[in-house]
Amino acid sequence: MQPRAPSSPWLPLLSLLFLLSSQTHTALGAVTTYGLVPAAHQTTAIPDGSAPQATLAAYDGTVLTPPAPPQPALGPDLRLPEQPRDAGAVQGLSIPHRGGAGFYGFSVEMSVITQTIGKNSTHIFPAFLNLMANIIERSGSVLVRLGGNTQEYAKFHDGLFEDGRITQKEDSGSLQTTETPAVLYTIDLFRMMANISDLIPVKWFLGLPFNDTSTFHLDIAEHGQEILGDNLVALQAGNEPDLYGPHQKRVTPYLPENYNQELESLFTTVDANERISVKNKFVAPSVSHSNPDWALDNIWSTGFIDRFASRLYALTVERYLDNNCFVNFGTGTERIPQDVFPNYLTHQTHVELLSDYLGTSALAQQANLPFIMFETNTASCGGFAGVSQSFGAAMWILDYGMQMAYSNFSNALLHVGGQNVFYNPWISPPTNQSAFNEWTVGSVFYSAMIMAEAFGKQESRIVDLQVGSPLTPAYAIYEGNTLSKFALFNYVDDRSGANDLLVALTVTGGVPASVKVKYFLAESVASKRDMTWAGQTFGNNFEADGRLKGDLNVTTINCDVTNNVCGIPLRAPSFALVFMDGSSSDSQSLELLGQATATFATTARTKGHNTATVPPEVLATSNGHAGKERQNLGSTSRGSVSGAERSAVVGFVAIVVSAVVGAWAVVRS
Known part of the structure; x- marks a missing residue:
């Protein structure tokens, strides 16, 4: 039999009305809000394919040819x-994975927050909330990191941007051959994050700028701790430092001991900063496995773990199976999507990839530290057309998560890039189609949700x-x-x-x-x-x-x-x-769990005025690009880059949180 789940019972609806305010916040019960307001214009989805043909990678329609089935057949x-x-009789069982936090979380490139999460604290995307609710009902909470390579040049903007957004971009002025625009952010970024955590149990990681270690810019740490409190899990100290030398962010040779010295300087600065009250919740070294001088054994041989264990929340690494950097940035070796597709249809690639980390996972256990895959997905530099949003890739990412859990990773974060990458777990509509299109949920989001269901809310191995x-x-x-x-x-x-x-x-x-x-x-x-x-x-x-x-x-x-x-x-x-x-x-x-019992109504309208426009020459980001027309701009992380930036077009989907909250089946921890 194939029974249907009964429809979820609804408790009396709680209509949460939030006053629009960018200067003050209102306390409502145990929920602190910063100016959330409801919207009034309802839209409905349209059939796939009835919209104009999308040209952005996030909506790419490429369908590849599956590999031929094995001969002879595997079955029946x-x-x-x-x-x-009884677990006690099982050989090789993984570490206990703590209940209440799904194994897969998400890594959102800092430059695309307003494409994927919300425009500001008064304007959070219900689609994002609904997606997270489907993870949370299965796992208890979800981890989200805001950062990536665009965190390195992030700068605090003391004020408001004209269009109300929490982030804006400018030329970083870096001397590297592939420039990364700086992301300017306002105090409202943290208020938006706090509002989200008040609505649903999302826990956050934030990345610190690491471009200038002579004068650390710690606004993210100060405001993050002050506004987010315990919902801020940890701060990332440097993103992919193994690539600082190759990408001219540091004088070469730049080796693990140089990074250690910079960490020492960071912690000295943190100790002297009275606004940073929590001084031992950092993650590092977040290396990308792209530089042999930075092999993990070389890092640990410097005494890294003993030296910094008291400061760390977790040990972190970042890894993609492959990269598409040649097509997008002209670096490395060309990869043909059809040729690499079989690599995403076998368990063997996980076993080989993760063999590099078994020693480190053991060291993390000895140090009583979590070990997190801090950024990953199908392939860096945007993923592959036809591969990254396929059903096969979704199964591969699910298998990858289970193999990471078996290899004693504590968590892993799937990267979210933007309109110009292929692998997004979710993405908003193209801004010039906002009047008649809705969101796109990528195949790998299913992987994260199924993983949450497989592990549940209890301790699992x-x-x-x-x-x-x-x-x-x-x-x-x-x-x-x-x-x-x-x-x-x-x-x-x-x-x-x-x-x-x-x-x-x-x-x-x-x-x-x-x-x-x-x-x-x-x-x-x-x-x-x-x-x-x-x-x-x-x-x-x-x-x-x-x-x-x-x-x-x-x-x-x-x-x-x-x-x-x-x-x-x-x-x-x-x-x-x-x-x-x-x-x-x-x-x-x-x-019998299907759709999460907590849902957020989706409302939308087209914004026809005060729409942000950005000069094309500063739109390329470390994890974002628009293809060959931007060869002179782009990645700071050849071989490990993976996000994207929005298209510079007028119009914006103003999707506002309408505060209709269903029966909340998840008790926030």
Whole structure:
């Protein structure tokens, strides 16, 4: 049977009306707000494809050819080894992953905050809130980092910008060959973040500018701690310092010990700053794995961990599987999307990539520090057309998250770039189409949401079962000490059915009478539309408002108790999350969870006046670009760059928080 979830009951609606004010804030119960106001103009989604053809990477329509299915076929039967019910009997189980914080969070490039989160504290995007609510209802909270390479030249602007935005860009004046515009930000940035955290449990990381270590600019630390309080998790001290030398941000040779000395100087400055009350919540070294002189062993050999452990919240690294820098910036080796596509359709790439970090994850445990993949996605310098928003990439990112968790990473942050990158988890409409289009939710957002559901709100541990083909990886997940779920992948693209599988699950002590299964499905690994998780979807390009649509479809499968086996159908391609009967109450609550019970109504209007325009010569960002026409501007991080900037066109989608809050099923921690 495939039961439908009952519709979520609604508590009496609480209409939160916020007065428009940029100077004062109003306390409402336990919620402090800074001038949030409702809007009044409702819009509806339109069918995908009925809008004008988009030319920006975020809406690219390229569909690649899937790899040929293996010969002979893998199927029809795949039997997993008998799995202990008790975690104590499992070899190689991961560290406990703390409940209440989803494994995947998000890294938002500082230059595109007003494309992806909100325009200012009075103007937060409901689509963003709805998306985060779908993570939070499954995991308890979500981590969001604001930063990236554009944090390096961020400067505080004491005042307001003419159009009301919280950020603006100017030429950084740097001497590097690929310039990064400076991001100017106002105090309202922090108020917007605080308002978001008052509405939903979002926790934040902020990046400190590290371009001038002779005079540290610590406004971000001062205002962040003052306004965000405990919702500010930590501050990033330098982004990809291994690339400072190659990109002419420092006099070469610039080596790990030089960075250590700059950290010492930073902490001395922080100690002398009375406005920075918390002096031991930093993350570092955030290296990109692009410079052999900065191999992790070289960093740790300087005594980095012992030297700075008392100052750190976590050890951090940044890594993408590949890069598309040649096409966008003329650097490195050209990558052809069709040629690299198979690399995103196998478990083996995760195993090889993460082998570089196993020693560091062990050192982090010894130091009692979390170990975070602070920025990642499919490929740096914007990702690949046809790859980064495909169903196959979504399965790869989901598999990547589970392999990171198994490799004892504490969390990972998926990067959000802007209109000119291919891999965004979500993005607002192009500004010149704001009157008739809505948001686009990328395939990798499904990965983050499913990962949150797999781990839930309780302490969880995971093990790679290391069986079968690299095309059919499988994991077992334990909540507390009890087997809770199986995660099953089939990367093969085969409509003939020859590579559809029947996966046999066996459990020490016997399988339950039945299990429930949620499937992640699309027609092909190359598909970029019509993806569903348990029958529900966010919609295709320009259809999304951050809420899942459609009827929830959860499959109940009866098991063969006599022979101790549950047979789980797994079509080619698909992913299945199997909920074991008798698991924790947390898992049981997730079995029939679809759309989050807290939603935020989407309203929109087209802004036809006071619209920001930016000179094209300063629009390129470290993680943003508009292709070959900006070759003289662009990346500060060759090989690890990955965001984007908005198109300089008039008009802006003014999507305002209309404060209709449904029954909030998540208790904020």
